[in-house]
Amino acid sequence: MTERRFVQYLTFQVDRAWRQLDANARKQGRAEFARELERANEIVSYAYSTLGLKRDADLLLWRIAATPDELQESLSRLLQTGLGRYLDVTHTLNGLVRRSNYVRRQTTQEQAIFELERQRYFIVYPFTKTIEWYLMSKEARQGMMNEHIRVGHEFPSVRQLLVYSTGIDDQEFIVAYETDDLDAFQELVIALRSTEARRYTLRDTPIFTCVYRPLAETLALVG
Secondary structure, eight states, rough: OOOOEEEEEEEEEGGGGGGOOOOOHHHHHHHHHHHHHHOOOTEEEEEEEEEEEETTTEEEEEESSSSSHHHHHHHHTTTSSGGGGEEEEEEEEEEEEEOOOOOOOOTTTTTTTSSSSSEEEEEEEEEEOOOHHHHHHHHHHHHHHHHHHHHTTOOOOOEEEEEETTTSSSSSSEEEEEOOOHHHHHHHHHHHTTSSGGEEEOOOOOOEEEEOHHHHHHTTOOO
């Protein structure tokens, strides 16, 4: 069984006062933030730029740990660094990695959360099904999910990462996709909107589109 791990996505907005600091202070502040992010050996962290892609988000952190306790303590330290003192947490998404109820043998395309090599673009959003979805038989749901999975396999350049949030956050799932080809991803989304399971989507926003770069480059974009 897939090891159960706690996953957190955080978005941050940078206070405009940050860009009014002199260049040396900002360089030191970014370095402090990077050191703190990299020293947390018990946490896997990936940083993405969302600058200009969402009004209230300039930076997204995707973090994986054994418990939320470790993530809380690490975030507290990050917010005390030179850069962190100018960051506001604007969105939080939390959940657990679990085995899919609909896929017997998951491939890396269907669950790439533990892959070590990240792709260029990362799209993440909260997702909730309707009550009617869960009142149907498992067989009916499986049939619709089989169609959903078949469509996904038609876009091998797009990898999915699924996290379960039921009972521990506002949404039921956190759906994320990785790709080097945003055109292919958009085609996948368009195709999935025509599947029967789409009738039972209650919420799938806000959507965060992110760009993956080396950490130093990602932090430099905040100013």
